[in-house]
Amino acid sequence: MKAAAGKVAQLLVVMFLVSLGTFSLTSLMPGDPAVAILGDNQSPEAYAELRDKLGLNEPLVERYFTWLGHVFQGDLGTSMVPPNEDVTSLIGSAFAVSIELAVLALVVALVVSIPLAMISARRPDGLLDRAASATTFGIMSVPSFVSGLVLIALLVNQLHLFPRVGWVGVTDGLGQNLYHAALPVITIALLEIPTFTRVLRGDLVRTLQEDFVLSARAKGMPAWRIMIFDAFRPSSYSLITVLGLSLAQLIGSTVIVETLFSLPGMGRLVVSSASQGNITVIQGAVLVIAACYVLINAGVDLMYSVIDPRIRRVGA
Amino acid sequence: MAGTGKTHLREAGSTLLRVEDLQVEFPAKGGRRVHAVSGVSFDVAPGETVGFVGESGCGKSTVARAVMHLPAPNSGVVNLDDTELGTLSAKRLRETRVAMQLIFQDPMASLNPRRKVKDLVQEGVEIWHRGGDRHALEERTRELLDDVGLDSATVWNRYPHELSGGQCQRVSIARALMMRPSLLICDEILASLDVSVQSQMLNLLKRTRAEHGLAMMFISHDLGVVKNISDRILVMYLGKVAEVLEVDALDRETVHHPYTQLLLASVPRVTGERIKPSVDGAAQDLPSPLNPPSGCRFRTRCPLATDRCAQEEPQLEEKRPGQFIACHHIS
Amino acid sequence: MSRPLLHVRDLTTTFTTSRGEVVSVDRVSFDLERGQTLGIVGESGSGKSVLGRTVMGLTSAAPNATVTGSVLFDGVDIANPDKKTRAQYLGARIAMIFQDPLSSLNPVKLIGVHITETLRRHDKSLSRQEARRRAIELLDTVRIPDPARRFGQYPHELSGGMRQRVGIAIALACRPQLLIADEPTTALDVTVQKHVLDLLGMLCEEQGMAMLLVSHDLGVVAGRSDKVAVMYAGRIQEEAVSSDFFRHQRHPYSQALLDAKPHLENPARAELVSIPGRPPDPAHRFPGCRFAPRCRFVQGRCREEEPSLESGGIPSHGAACFYPLDAVRSTQEVSI
Structure with missing residues (x-):
């Protein structure tokens, strides 16, 4: 219990530092927000007035705490670019898209890579292992815009299986939503499958040499059962680490895939805001992404202790 | 066991290494402390081999490291050739330590x-x-x-x-x-070797120590090996010394500390006669060094234990010639 | 005459490695009667552990291993078991315990589950509650105090x-007729070793179970086995009834192995007769007796011809040696 409280306190400190860093870094970004908003052919007075209105003339620390106070109320401010939307809802809808893409892609990647890794690990350097290794290596070396384009050419243009572009939210029907999400999800999953497969295969091969696997065989357990019930769980630590990292990364940086399929996700939001000097949006987005990193890391730690009773006891 | 006490130490001038009241503790989870070595004293004469024997967790390897000041013990005095290691500067300590060489189990x-x-x-x-x-x-x-x-x-x-x-x-x-070096510290160096190689190493060590005039601290879980190479033996249990004996005591009819007795009885005999298996009494685990028993630390497993053993820690006393035993019930 | 429980003939295990063919177990033959214990002793690389695993049918599954010869268990050849035989025998009629009790238990599985899964694997009709009850009973059988609590740890x-006791409880789950104990006490302290050996001995007696007791230590096998087989470089060099074997050894290697160990019974500071050199590389075989390069009594013939395991005059005391040590030590006793 004490350990859990310590963990939470640690998380809060990290979050505080992250918000501080986010805020000051974006304040240091080149370019004048006033110019960004008004365009570059207005009078100096107009810029000054706007800066004042935006509170840009206050000291940095004061601005930070004002901003933080609003953040706590769920208010990330308004966009600096017309039509000056509410940043919270702007990020909210983009985040929903990104998280759905990321989670679905990871699920697909796991569904493919876990069995693939198990098949490979059964006979290391066997025919299946080498075939799987060659395939994953091949996939790994194809950039996502190429694989995405190939998928589009094949599944959209030739077979007409999926829509070309666009996004339909879950609120407009799950079927349509998944139908539109399918191609980008597959494109992202292809990126992750090689890593997942390799990491898990390596750990499985090592675990399968452990004495407890031999002793499970001596108990008469069939090979597939040993693989799933004995070897998998103790072999999943690295996979979980990689999974956490991927999830955090996917939330903010799938710009290529989002662009390719015209999806309104976090990546495109951040990129377009950055090019417009839309500081409030960038601040909000970076904060949300950073928070995801922190929470996902905490989640990964928690998973370790769920999987491994030895870690569990240390925390207790 | 328990024993603290220093009656078994010899005159200060006659020894190469003299260790008094060595105490080593490690921090554990939840602010608790592992009492790894609790008040161990011993000395090693020039050219003498002292064997350290005991089960895993008795602190015998920790003693070796504490003597080397790797790291320094929590308290206690280590004198090598009349130099007190604890008083030396880091540089002088490193220079002095060269006279002691440590060899580990896993070659x-x-x-x-x-x-x-x-x-x-x-x-x-x-x-x-x-x-x-x-x-x-x-x-x-x-x-x-x-x-x-x-x-x-x-x-x-x-x-x-x-x-x-x-x-x-x-x-x-x-x-x-x-x-x-003047002192060689061997920490379980035979444990991972085959029997035929073990005997080669034992013979080599005996020859080497004679040729180089080496004193040795020989740490092993194997009583047979320790008996073969040592002049004196320290039997350790849970961070304390149970018994200090001249090796020849093992070859005569005598009494031992109950723990030494247990060790001796547990060593398998090379015999063709079938041993009648006896499983009276449940298996006893070593008590936790986080919270060692009061008084005599061996009392939880000792057949002789009485109330006195829980209250009063026995001291090492010379109960037989050449045998210092820390037990209330051996006179 | 009833047939033996285990009838092993010319069992050979070969591994294909990057260094070439390694014959770990080489034409090994022995019989084991019901309820009896055979001690198999040898140094590392002697093939004793591979022999145990091969009898268990565990090596034949390895992709780089070839097993030839026969292992008749109660008349059925299990040297190269198919899936069905494996399921029928492994863990049920033959069980195994391992050297390192920590690494041979799955760190993320409850103690109890280790046992119940074995029970339910071999008796599909067993309910969860019944399996749990039996598992706790088994923990009690191996003298684990407070078995119900240990079940959930x-x-x-x-x-x-305690872990090794759990290992034994798992092995006993289906009341096997044969237990293969591979260095069961090597990782344990000497006082614990005695308890575990006592426990194994008693369980064999109570359940009429036969045991292959594999160890590097003749002392572990002494007094705990009916027969002893000494292995060196993949071959059985000597095989005898224990009482006979420990009274006198016929093979120079067996004798040297006993002499090399500093027994507690020996006087203090005794000079040890060590065996010079080290065991031959299993990837490089040479003609003649495998112990010849290290043998004190080596003769010309030993370097040319390979001796086979023959009993020389004394019943059931075989030695693979052209010049066995029969007369030399007939009365000398090693034990106290």
């Missing part, structure tokens, strides 16, 4: 896998610039390698992984001897 | 001795 793991045998043996001397000129250094290295039963010409440019476990252990010994 | 929460 492969304690040798840097990326260095050749010749470099492994020479590196210590090179650090301390004690080798004299290059030629003399090489000469001495070859000599020592041959001395420990390796063919120096063959192993000269080999890496540890190209050698067997026994050969690696020989390299470790040559490497230690290179520093011209 | 993880391996790392137990001491080494």
